[in-house]
Structures are given as structure tokens and as C-alpha cells.
Amino acid sequence: GLVKDFPEITLLCSDAYLSAVLGVPNRTFEYARDEKIRKALAWRRSFGVDALRSRFRYDMEEGVLKLIPADESGRANSFEPSPALLKLAKSRALRILPERGEDGRVVLLAETQLVKWREVTAEAFLQHHVLVLEAAFDMIRNTSGGSPESIIVLVDASGPLQAPPVAALQGMA
Numbered sequence: 001g002l003v004k005d006f007p008e009i010t011l012l013c014s015d016a017y018l019s020a021v022l023g024v025p026n027r028t029f030e031y032a033r034d035e036k037i038r039k040a041l042a043w044r045r046s047f048g049v050d051a052l053r054s055r056f057r058y059d060m061e062e063g064v065l066k067l068i069p070a071d072e073s074g075r076a077n078s079f080e081p082s083p084a085l086l087k088l089a090k091s092r093a094l095r096i097l098p099e100r101g102e103d104g105r106v107v108l109l110a111e112t113q114l115v116k117w118r119e120v121t122a123e124a125f126l127q128h129h130v131l132v133l134e135a136a137f138d139m140i141r142n143t144s145g146g147s148p149e150s151i152i153v154l155v156d157a158s159g160p161l162q163a164p165p166v167a168a169l170q171g172m173a
Contacts, residue, residue: 002033006041008050013037014141017149049134051079052127056089058135063095065131084124091115094132096139097154100147106136107152113159 003009022032044050055078056065067086070078081089093114097107115125133151140147 002038002041006038006045008044009037009041011141012041012044012137014149020149047130048079049130052131053134055079055081056131058096058132058138060096060098063092065089065128065135081127082121082124084120085127088115088120088124088128089131094129096132096136101152103148104146105148105150105152106139107154108132108136109154109156111156111159113156 018037021036022029024032055068055070057068058064059066067081067089070080091114093112094108094110097109099107101107136151140149140151
């Protein structure tokens, strides 16, 4: 079953979230379980989300991701961030705002004009988004059901706009 294959589901997905995904009208239980939940959990593993997260901590005061020193034990699965990811981590291009929305939802602010697209890769762009989203999900999980399980995303389109590379957008689909 799903819990046997992905024991992390108990930490990542609340009952309310699972119920919402499984209860979408005109969607079979099997489709929701296999195409939505199972594939999302499999993607997290294949993308190495836990290893990626093990190297960063979100700093709410500064609105940046801070690098955590590599594991001194010499574990083979330690994630080594690229220079492009390290740049994005400091950029504040996607950050969690300290104040929540009126309904209690976590608010993210995207300022793409802060990204120097020629200096980042599509992979680093996606990793950065995953790290910030995971930090937001942690904030939601830490409220034990006291916070809505959705996020507000504000996009600041002011300033000189540079479109991200198509590969970066395709990676997010």
C-alpha cells in the first residue's frame, strides 16, 4: 500500500490534505491515489528533496535560505549545492513573508527581477523553489491543523522584467 511504499506520507500529508485530494469530484479514488499522491511522493524521492533540504534552513528574518554545513560523517548521499543554487538561496527572489494572509495562509513573494537568469540553471531554479515551498509547508505542518493548507503567491512584476528560461518553467510543470 501507499504507507508501506512511502512511510513519509504520515509526516508530509495531513488527513485533511489526503481527503481533499481523494475527494475531488469526478476523480476515482484509484486515480487520486496513484496519479496524484503516489506520483508526487515518488517525485519527491527521485528529486532528492530530503537530501536537498538537509543542507538548507530558511531564515525568516532575512528571507533567505542558509546553507547548513555538510554532514561530517562523510555520508555518500550528502547533497552538494551548485554555485547557481547558492546564489539563488541568497537572492530573496522567492521568499516567505513574515505576515500571513487574512485567512491565516502562508504568503510567498516572488520577485523575478532579482534573478540574474544567465547565472542560474533550470535545475537550481527548481531546487530553490522546492526549498522555499518546503519551508512554507513546514510552517503549515507545525500549526497542527491550525493553518489553512494552501499558500498565497504574490508576484511582483515591477522593475525590469526578464523572462526565465523555458527550461526553468518546464521543470516546474
